[in-house]
Amino acid sequence: MIQSPICEIFGIKYPIFQGGMAWISDARLASAVSLGGGAGLISAMNAGADYVRGEIRKCRESVGSLIFGVNIMLMSPFADDIAQLVVDEKVPLVTTGAGLPSKYMPAWTAAGIKTAPVVPSVAVAKKAAKLGASAIIAEGGESGGHVGDLTTMALVPQVADAVDIPVLAAGGVADGRGVAAAFMLGARGVQCGTRFLTATECNVHRNYKDKILAAKDIDTIVTGKSLGHPVRSLKNAFSRRFFEMEYDNTLSKEAIEAFGAGSLRKAAVEGDVTDGSVMAGQIAALVKDEAPAAEIISRIFSEAENILRGASEWIK
């Protein structure tokens, strides 16, 4: 078994978090990951407290005393409500995206909630550590959905140097090689999103899963750079058109934003993978089968353990 402070801090068997994916990471996926020995995360996305409360309760019913968490998108109009909800519901773990949870941290810490902010840079990582985070998720721009500029290979060692709490590497990790590489870079765990899209327990639309399974290395594209919030998704009619619109000066930013609105739901829930946004990381091409979350996790770590155990053989 792999040893990591991440396992000790969060009480998990394998040092792996499942990424909070809007419209996708619900109680079913999160509980499957937690039951599989990782930390499952419910995405609060832009949803209100009623929906999130329901998912939290379903998840807890499934996982019993195992850890699970809520991923809070800090730009959500309901962020304040969800920040209070996780305290009221005694959710054991919170991850955050799109900013820093500065104003919520005192209440979360008082409630004994463990926290792991997702960060795109050294400066944000340092601030998160100062706020008292339990760990840092350093996310490279090869990941799916909302992305930063720095890649995992460049970001992880710099964040590991900058903070004295454990770092999880996110972005570009879908197998044991990625986990082993993350450890070499100074991470003590990983967060995977794209790999769990084809978990048996993932409720994302069948068409979305099939699109992931068919993806090749060069099939993702980043859109939204000109709007200040870049997003990585698979190339399709929607993302290509979005990309063109960004270079069209005759269109207002509002028009481009309007074109993108609702596009993830369209793909993930309705299964329209042509005109919807199929968010995924560059590592989608390494996702080659559908399998139960627990099997995905045990496979990744069995491979990682073999690679790490054999690493010293490169040295003579």
Next chain:
Amino acid sequence: MIQSPICEIFGIKYPIFQGGMAWISDARLASAVSLGGGAGLISAMNAGADYVRGEIRKCRESVGSLIFGVNIMLMSPFADDIAQLVVDEKVPLVTTGAGLPSKYMPAWTAAGIKTAPVVPSVAVAKKAAKLGASAIIAEGGESGGHVGDLTTMALVPQVADAVDIPVLAAGGVADGRGVAAAFMLGARGVQCGTRFLTATECNVHRNYKDKILAAKDIDTIVTGKSLGHPVRSLKNAFSRRFFEMEYDNTLSKEAIEAFGAGSLRKAAVEGDVTDGSVMAGQIAALVKDEAPAAEIISRIFSEAENILRGASEWIK
């Protein structure tokens, strides 16, 4: 010492190539890297045969029987001349960028030249292997200069799966952690560019070196995406203005190209790091000192060896 088929194939002590950097990778830098136990590369950039022949002869005089090479930018107007020159001068190693050297490979193979094309994707890697390349340099988009989309973390395992010749990882590698991670991902060596910018023997302008030494994690930017040839450089007045121009529909592509022309020379040779292009990878922030190339290499591998040797300790 680290063991790798790259060392055997290329007859080098450490499995490291120095990236071919236009206006920067001359005989002095290349020979210092080769004398330090790696493979030094002279950049042929857009130069004619007379300049490149001079550098080849200077390099050979310095390194004696050690391996060194020429990096051929295949879009150069003089590519045909340089492709013949390396045969005439019996250069032991050729790396290529910006395409595939399909038409030159028979002559190079016949001349016993070892080849390692730089590739940005699985499809190009497969073609390069089919052409009879000795190794593949899989370059992630976190690297400096001309970049592809895929990051090192995502690209390297996919290329390693796709070809049966050894892979060198390029992009995001500046220390032993990067080398160790590259090995875990399936690479058997690395190529470093940015790290060698501050080698004592690197003739790049003092101002350029200082700019690299001062760089932070988020200090690079990619420009030229709209022109079809993205380039990563440090943020400065030049790159910021270039980025803005790309979103300005009133400007022709030709006008934008003209704005960029000569900008690397301006920074690297003239030292204008404000209005010139200071090409560098995201890992520039890990480059913290100037040191002889041989010391840079031995330090990187001493760290990599320690990390790889200790990797099995993560498994209990």
